[in-house]
Amino acid sequence: MPELPDVEIFRRRLAAKGLKRAIRGVSVRDPRAVRPLSPRRFAEHIRGRKFVATRRHGKHLLARLDKGGWMTMHFGMTGSLEFVGPKGKPPRFVRLAFDFARGQIDFADPRRLGRAGLTGDVESFIAKERLGPDALAPSFNLTALKQAVAGRKTSIKAALMDQSAVAGIGNIYSDEILFQARIDPRRQAKKLSGAELSRILRQIKRVFKIAIARGAGSEHFFERLPRSFILPQRKKGGKCPSCGGPVRLFKSGGRSGYYCPRCQS
């Protein structure tokens, strides 16, 4: 689930429910969720303090602490951030819980591939993680996209998913972006024309903005997407929303990609 739009939803949730309120307790239910930090060091660093600002870079969420420094979160394949009110029922698979006077914020993660950590400042964190520019940052323009895929022999789909080239695009949304841009995901990145890259850039911004606006990751999210989106058809037997033909599955590096062989070339 957690690609850029999903993480942006988590960020907004944290900003709405967890900012400028005392964090009364931090419960590390699974030590692996804060690895390589010790649960104690992580919890003690945050307990009694407040989050005062949030940021997102690609698929990473960061929250600034009132006395300086930031908490970082990455959601792996199945992580999420949920707010639970005073009488609410917590989700399954909670690995970290932040307790406030009214309710709690839970980091849930069935597959345990997500991580939380601590860092001094955002810029050094981005450098350490080797992250490219955030896909929604205004500075990620056509020049930056050209730079990201320049000379790359790999497929445009793989290049877009490379977080060191551009941060935030994953397996699902790369399919949608390339479908909207009418580009075959298997094409070599370096062989795309300027006009094609321009279409891709426009669709990165558009697809992500639409996904965020429609509540990425929420229940019935797929039904709330425009009819022109291939995302709900991203399955066996799916039909291209543009031409009605069957969507095709291809595999690369253990990942599944879907596309319309008639509409994308």
Added chain:
DNA sequence: TTAAGTGTTGCTCT
């Protein structure tokens, strides 16, 4: 029941 599949990343091998 068992096996395959899964929205991410990082390590290994070439």
Added chain:
DNA sequence: AAGAGCAACACTTA
């Protein structure tokens, strides 16, 4: 050294 393949992980679905 870029790129491909697979492991990590644990649950859900076929």
